[in-house]
Amino acid sequence: MLLDTGHRAVLDRRLDAASSAPLAVGFSGGGDSLFLLKAALDWARPSGRPVLALVVDHRLQADSARWTAQAVEKARALGAEARALAWTGPKPAAGLPAAARRARHALLAEAAREAGAKVLLLGHTASDLAESAAMRAEGSTVPDPRAWSPSPVWPEGRDVFLLRPLLFLTRGEIRAALAAEGQTWLEDPANVDLRYARARARASGAEIVAPEPDVERRPPLFSIDEAGAVRLPRDIAAAHLAAALLCAAGTERPPRGERLERLLQRLRSGEGFTATLSGARIEAGEMALICRDAGETARGGLAPLSLAPGETGVWDGRWEITAGVEPLTVVALKGRASSLSPDQRARLVTLPAAVRPSSPLILRQGAAPCSPVLDGRDFAAEGGGRARLLVLDRLKAAVGLYDQECVT
Numbered sequence: 112m113l114l115d116t117g118h119r120a121v122l123d124r125r126l127d128a129a130s131s132a133p134l135a136v137g138f139s140g141g142g143d144s145l146f147l148l149k150a151a152l153d154w155a156r157p158s159g160r161p162v163l164a165l166v167v168d169h170r171l172q173a174d175s176a177r178w179t180a181q182a183v184e185k186a187r188a189l190g191a192e193a194r195a196l197a198w199t200g201p202k203p204a205a206g207l208p209a210a211a212r213r214a215r216h217a218l219l220a221e222a223a224r225e226a227g228a229k230v231l232l233l234g235h236t237a238s239d240l241a242e243s244a245a246m247r248a249e250g251s252t253v254p255d256p257r258a259w260s261p262s263p264v265w266p267e268g269r270d271v272f273l274l275r276p277l278l279f280l281t282r283g284e285i286r287a288a289l290a291a292e293g294q295t296w297l298e299d300p301a302n303v304d305l306r307y308a309r310a311r312a313r314a315s316g317a318e319i320v321a322p323e324p325d326v327e328r329r330p331p332l333f334s335i336d337e338a339g340a341v342r343l344p345r346d347i348a349a350a351h352l353a354a355a356l357l358c359a360a361g362t363e364r365p366p367r368g369e370r371l372e373r374l375l376q377r378l379r380s381g382e383g384f385t386a387t388l389s390g391a392r393i394e395a396g397e398m399a400l401i402c403r404d405a406g407e408t409a410r411g412g413l414a415p416l417s418l419a420p421g422e423t424g425v426w427d428g429r430w431e432i433t434a435g436v437e438p439l440t441v442v443a444l445k446g447r448a449s450s451l452s453p454d455q456r457a458r459l460v461t462l463p464a465a466v467r468p469s470s471p472l473i474l475r476q477g478a479a480p481c482s483p484v485l486d487g488r489d490f491a492a493e494g495g496g497r498a499r500l501l502v503l504d505r506l507k508a509a510v511g512l513y514d515q516e517c518v519t
């Protein structure tokens with residue numbers, strides 16, 4: 112590798128040198144991700160750690176299958192393992208770039224997790240940062256790509272972190288270094304299609320600025336109970352409140368703007384109140400108690416999840432459930448408390464009333480209903496299965512408590 116302006120230091124800082132898990136790389140076949148893949152292979156070679164290139168075919172161009180095959184071949188020739196992934200879902204007429212982005216992130220995160228990788232490397236550059244700033248100036252809401260962040264898709268992105276080691280290099284520097292090595296790469300025609308805001312920003316030659324250092328905000332003090340309800344002090348930072356609402360509700364889009372600001376003000380005012388926002392319920396007393404709003408069933412939330420024997424799925428964005436030897440269905444406890452045994456009901460009343468209706472209940476043919484909240488996470492003893500509460504790890508990741516691969 113001809114050029115090293117700090118990406119090695121970023122990899123050393125964030126990755127676990129002792130891990131033998133594969134390092135996943137989002138590889139489009141373009142110049143930025145080619146440079147990234149080579150850098151990852153250089154970094155991983157001494158420890159023998161495998162590098163897995165993941166290539167997404169969005170199926171939006173007639174030639175995309177051929178490009179994907181070429182990218183897979185190129186990655187293998189460089190010494191990586193490689194896998195092609197395809198976006199086979201329906202393509203919306205409006206909002207295509209956002210839908211393609213979501214599909215890409217979901218495919219990449221799922222494939223990374225399936226391979227046992229916790230970290231997915233992406234090739235965003237200083238030029239991408241400049242373009243995001245230019246797009247925001249045009250009215251877009253695109254965020255800046257960050258050096259280290261949890262995957263933005265949920266629940267597909269659970270347990271997967273994104274690492275972007277090339278934010279200090281411009282696209283021009285990267286391409287010059289690759290050309291000097293005699294490398295060739297693919298150019299995606301969408302990058303020059305001026306119908307897209309990103310391509311317009313690229314064409315306008317947005318001015319490069321140094322990336323902001325990641326703001327290390329002090330994580331808040333919080334606790335989470337066995338039902339996934341979060342307790343926070345009332346004088347919480349806006350970003351942490353948004354993260355708590357998102358994680359407790361199990362949704363994908365954090366609340367922003369005026370409604371979040373109003374909730375923040377009410378919390379700071381010290382008044383006692385109950386409110387709902389973005390699928391979460393907030394009870395403000397001495398502390399703020401934030402849990403899933405069971406009223407969301409009316410809007411399609413807390414939908415039942417049916418699993419075949421041995422299958423794993425995520426219920427309501429909060430619980431990862433694996434079925435045992437029997438099929439099962441997960442539903443909300445709301446309206447079903449009468450089906451519980453006297454013992455289970457006695458345990459239920461020890462939970463705050465607000466968290467009870469949105470708790471999961473597991474139904475299996477010929478077996479009494481059970482709940483990981485009331486009966487424990489491991490109901491395999493009766494051939495049942497396993498449950499994992501996702502809220503705690505997700506919130507820790509969102510507030511920056513996991514800042515390295517080895518502590519994820």
Ligand SMILES: Nc1ncnc2c1ncn2[C@@H]1O[C@H](COP(=O)(O)OP(=O)(O)OP(=O)(O)O)[C@@H](O)[C@H]1O
Binds near residue numbers: 169
């Ligand atoms: N088709 C693809 N297959 C695999 N990885 C990809 C693909 N497209 C993009 N990536 C990964 O994402 C990085 C950024 O790509 P690009 O700038 O096109 O995406 P973006 O839409 O700006 O980013 P984001 O999806 O994070 O908003 C690439 O360097 C590469 O690591």
